[in-house]
Amino acid sequence: MELLQNDLLLRAARGEKTDRVPVWMMRQAGRILAEYRAVREKAGSFIQLATTPELAAEVTIQPVDLLGVDAAIIFSDILVVPEAMGLPYEMEEKRGPVFPKVVKSMGDIDQLRIADPEADLGYVLKAIRIVKKELNGRVPLIGFAGAPFTIFCYMTEGKGSKTFSVAKKALYADPEFSHKLLQKITDSTILYLKAQIAAGANLVQIFDSWAGILSPTQYREYSLPYIKQICDAITEVPVTVFAKGAFFARKEIGELSCEVVGLDWNMDIEESRQLIPTKTLQGNLDPCVLYSSFSQIEKEVRKMLEAFGNQRYIANLGHGVYPDTDPEKVRCFINAVKSY
Secondary structure, three states: OOOOOOOHHHHHHOOOOOOOOOEOOOOOOOOOOHHHHHHHHHHOOHHHHHHOHHHHHHHHHHHHHHOOOOOEEOOOOOOHHHHHOOOOOEEEOOOEEEOOOOOOOHHHHHHOOOOOHHHHOHHHHHHHHHHHHHHOOOOOEEEEEEOHHHHHHHHHHOEOOOOOHHHHHHHHHOHHHHHHHHHHHHHHHHHHHHHHHHHOOOEEEEEEOOHHHOOHHHHHHHOHHHHHHHHHHOOOOOEEEEEOOOHHHHHHHHOOOOOEEEOOOOOOHHHHHHHOOOOEEEEEEOHHHHHOOHHHHHHHHHHHHHHHOOOOEEEEEOOOOOOOOOHHHHHHHHHHHHOO
């Protein structure tokens, strides 16, 4: 058992008593920090940065040193999984991720492999090992992966989208194809998360970024069962499920064998506590609050903390911090939580 100097996050995740509320942020290792931008410049591209273990480790640790967060989250991307399955992607400036080839048929699925974490994703595992060594037990390290449905969206659509109508069309038009691809993604994701844990991740988070585009019925058929498989398979460390926009599925998400449920800013805190009475909740400040004045940020944070209470709770934003946010405002958010 690893000895951590600051294990607030893990204690909160397991539902144990904490002296104060732990805090970290989604996308904390990123463009908000000038120090990150310098390393990214050196790397030449986002993908180069994510696939160079020494550089990925450096930007993973930056927020711990510069912002004082209670956890590091490994610097990577959810789309490394499709790439490891044999579907490479490119990162276009201003456009985001693009897949030159998409999955359209049963034959395309057969061409994909179930990812071998050591062979196909060794750079992420190496970055985790470097981070663990350099953090030297200061704070826990969070590993992560995209939820199968969110990954399915990119693999069938080929790029980001507001509606993911190509992906949704597949669910309605070809359920057999959809389930087959989702299962292959799920099998890869379980192996990948287990490898992250073996490399040193203390907790893992499943990001269902596009959960909100599905109807409740479709979510129950095409997303929840696959997230459930992942939660059931991971018994070594606490698991957090963050399904953005899936306010309609909070009760079911709360029944999964995960320890923490992440909330976005559209999810009412008191209502969420009633729907999910036995889990730790994480979230859910609107990232746009960080554009307001320092006193306004402190006021909003206090309001949020009073609603969540200080036990079984991890403070975070309701989504990733926006890239043009002033780092001083981010520090204000973190310090407001710590001094509550």
